[in-house]
Amino acid sequence: MIMVQGEVGGKIYTEPFSKGVLSRSLTMAEMGPNKAYAFASCIHQKLKDQNIQLITIDNLVKMIVKDLEDEDPVMAEKYIAWRNIRACQDPLIILIGGSSGVGTSSIAFEIANRLGIKNMISTDMIREVMRKIVSKELSPVIHESSFTAYEGLRVPPPPEFDEILAGFKDHVDTVSVGIEAVIERALKEGISIVVEGVHLVPGFINEDLVNKNNIVSFTLTLSDEEIHKGRFYSRCRQMWSRRPLQRYLDNFFAIRKILKYFESQSKKHSVPLIENIDVLTTIDFIIKNITENYGGIVNAKKINSERLDDK
Ligand SMILES: Nc1ncnc2c1ncn2[C@@H]1O[C@H](COP(=O)(O)OP(=O)(O)OP(=O)(O)O)[C@@H](O)[C@H]1O
Ligand SMILES: O=C(O)[C@@H](CO)OP(=O)(O)O
CATH class of the missing domain: 3.40.50.300 (P-loop containing nucleotide triphosphate hydrolases)
Incomplete structure (x- = not known):
């Protein structure tokens, strides 16, 4: 199982990689649901091919952005924008x-x-x-x-x-x-x-x-x-x-x-x-x-x- 490692309030956590979670965040950046699921499956396959068992959120995001840029630069921009807003500390x-x-x-x-x-x-x-x-x-x-x-x-x-x-x-x-x-x-x-x-x-x-x-x-x-x-x-x-x-x-x-x-x-x-x-x-x-x-x-x-x- 591939694990994803993140950080919340200074605490490290790990959770299994989920194609569903990733495709949901891509649909929020306006990618169609089918395309988002296919894209998430490709990322999953790539992690498996590279024999990665643990990946940090930051590295996962870099991988996603890089692949998105190759495939659909506008979507890459939207995905970055969506993440930036969510990353802000203050309530919006x-x-x-x-x-x-x-x-x-x-x-x-x-x-x-x-x-x-x-x-x-x-x-x-x-x-x-x-x-x-x-x-x-x-x-x-x-x-x-x-x-x-x-x-x-x-x-x-x-x-x-x-x-x-x-x-x-x-x-x-x-x-x-x-x-x-x-x-x-x-x-x-x-x-x-x-x-x-x-x-x-x-x-x-x-x-x-x-x-x-x-x-x-x-x-x-x-x-x-x-x-x-x-x-x-x-x-x-x-x-x-x-x-x-x-x-x-x-x-x-x-x-x-x-x-x-x-x-x-x-x-x-x-x-x-x-x-x-x-x-x-x-x-x-x-x-x-x-x-x-x-x-x-x-x-x-x-x-x-x-x-x-x-x-
Ligand atoms: N950009 C849009 N394109 C097409 N239809 C839209 C768009 N925005 C809203 N609608 C439709 O217009 C109708 C009125 O929209 P909505 O109820 O969101 O208005 P409202 O400004 O909240 O009105 P009120 O203040 O009276 O509640 C709804 O049927 C909605 O689906
Ligand atoms: O006051 C208004 O303009 C509307 C706004 O949604 O409310 P109501 O439909 O209740 O009159």
């Missing part, structure tokens, strides 16, 4: 915001999966908890949807203010308190988490928090109105969806206005704005951005120089 907090229907929950799920992050929460859930604590009488706004929040405003905004956006800002401002609590708790416990939803508007979360370099924010958008509308149709076709299509279509004007507000806030606060047309392109952009801005470059340089040393 990923915030993905966007107007209703642009795809924040779908993308958050994919990102969490790709990075092996086990915690994910939607701001709708945070709002739901807050609704139980704060009565409708005390805060009618959070008992509304983001796009109907203006109907809950106790005092209508002055005529020069946009009513839809005034309601939305009030709504977001309140839910942001709950979001900050989740982020603070994740930092305290040292756990990585993906938070997603319509309440993650750049400029609303406490600056001391969002300026930490292990907290990364993204905004999803869809310039094309028809594609955006189509997302509500596709969502209501999913069996588990309990959200009535008509409600979102009736409020589409307000949802689009909020989307434009997201775009301007993202530009103002330098938060990457992503056209979420194609899932894989969106995911690649997010992973690349995190790798470059979250210490990944340092690790990438390390792996690259290790490879050069080997040659």
Whole structure:
């Protein structure tokens, strides 16, 4: 049996080489499952041919990267990026915001999966908890949807203010308190988490928090109105969806206005704005951005120089 030797918190451990474990990490770097299993089998065979009975994780990774580079350099880059992000010591907090229907929950799920992050929460859930604590009488706004929040405003905004956006800002401002609590708790416990939803508007979360370099924010958008509308149709076709299509279509004007507000806030606060047309392109952009801005470059340089040393 071939054993793999790793290190966790200064302690050495060994475990049997598993084609399943290796192919799973390759699929997280976006390799198709069949190809990943075939690749893992080749690595297994190579270890057997070389009569290797014990290999360190570092040497195994070098072998994988070298073979990947020969076979598929883009995949090699993705695999390195994925490992770099996972290798970081600090917890990673990923915030993905966007107007209703642009795809924040779908993308958050994919990102969490790709990075092996086990915690994910939607701001709708945070709002739901807050609704139980704060009565409708005390805060009618959070008992509304983001796009109907203006109907809950106790005092209508002055005529020069946009009513839809005034309601939305009030709504977001309140839910942001709950979001900050989740982020603070994740930092305290040292756990990585993906938070997603319509309440993650750049400029609303406490600056001391969002300026930490292990907290990364993204905004999803869809310039094309028809594609955006189509997302509500596709969502209501999913069996588990309990959200009535008509409600979102009736409020589409307000949802689009909020989307434009997201775009301007993202530009103002330098938060990457992503056209979420194609899932894989969106995911690649997010992973690349995190790798470059979250210490990944340092690790990438390390792996690259290790490879050069080997040659
Ligand atoms: N990049 C994409 N390409 C195609 N379909 C997508 C993409 N992203 C999301 N979708 C689909 O669009 C629909 C809406 O996506 P999702 O529920 O993730 O939106 P959301 O932003 O979380 O909305 P809400 O904030 O209202 O919950 C879903 O059916 C989802 O499968
Ligand atoms: O408030 C909103 O815009 C949406 C976000 O998902 O929530 P709900 O569908 O519950 O109104």
